[in-house]
Amino acid sequence: MSLFDESIQLELNVAELYRIFYDAYPEDSDFWWQLILEENNHAALIKAGRDKFFPKGLFPEEVMAPSLGSVQEINAELSAMLKKYQAIPPSREDAFNIAIYIEESAGEKHFQEFMSKSSGSDIDKLFQKLNSNNKDHAERLYSYMKSHDIVLQELSL
Numbered sequence: 001m002s003l004f005d006e007s008i009q010l011e012l013n014v015a016e017l018y019r020i021f022y023d024a025y026p027e028d029s030d031f032w033w034q035l036i037l038e039e040n041n042h043a044a045l046i047k048a049g050r051d052k053f054f055p056k057g058l059f060p061e062e063v064m065a066p067s068l069g070s071v072q073e074i075n076a077e078l079s080a081m082l083k084k085y086q087a088i089p090p091s092r093e094d095a096f097n098i099a100i101y102i103e104e105s106a107g108e109k110h111f112q113e114f115m116s117k118s119s120g121s122d123i124d125k126l127f128q129k130l131n132s133n134n135k136d137h138a139e140r141l142y143s144y145m146k147s148h149d150i151v152l153q154e155l156s157l
Contacts, residue, residue, distance in 0.1 A: 004050040006071040008043045013078035014102055015039035017085065021099070024089035031144055035099075035137060074105045096145050097153045103138035 015036045022032035081098070090098060145152060 003068045003071065004046060004054070006068060006075060008046050008050075010071055010075055010078070011039050011043035011046065013075055013082065015043070016082055017078060017102070018099070020082070020085050020089055021095040025092050025095065028092070028144075028148075035140075038137070074102075078102070093150055093153070096141060096150050100138060100141050100145075100152070103141060 018032050018036045018039060022029050022036060025032070089095065142152070144150075
């Protein structure tokens, strides 16, 4: 599988995990639903980049993690989480802490860093504009957790 395909799968896996959290915790469903939509949008942006921009040499490669191996590792971890949590969802607190862990992983953090950089080519700016409403998920998770008294933990998955 290519880095493009793995990166698309990463975004879709994260969206699916958040869907589990959405179903499990109705009190947070609006929050999870927004993240689901944004993760699916990230996948669509990478797919469009692969299909429309990459063949012309215009795709901003900084959108994706530099290492196929790192994305494959997080995808394997996410696949295991999906199997585990489809059967029995984590606690509400664990769900948020898992999301923080994921959003700070190599693939997700790399995407967010690219989207928040202030300089770049016209194509970089186009991708950033297309993704303008999907700002830093980790930051929003921290804020939501704080305002809802959800304890931040150090995870060892």
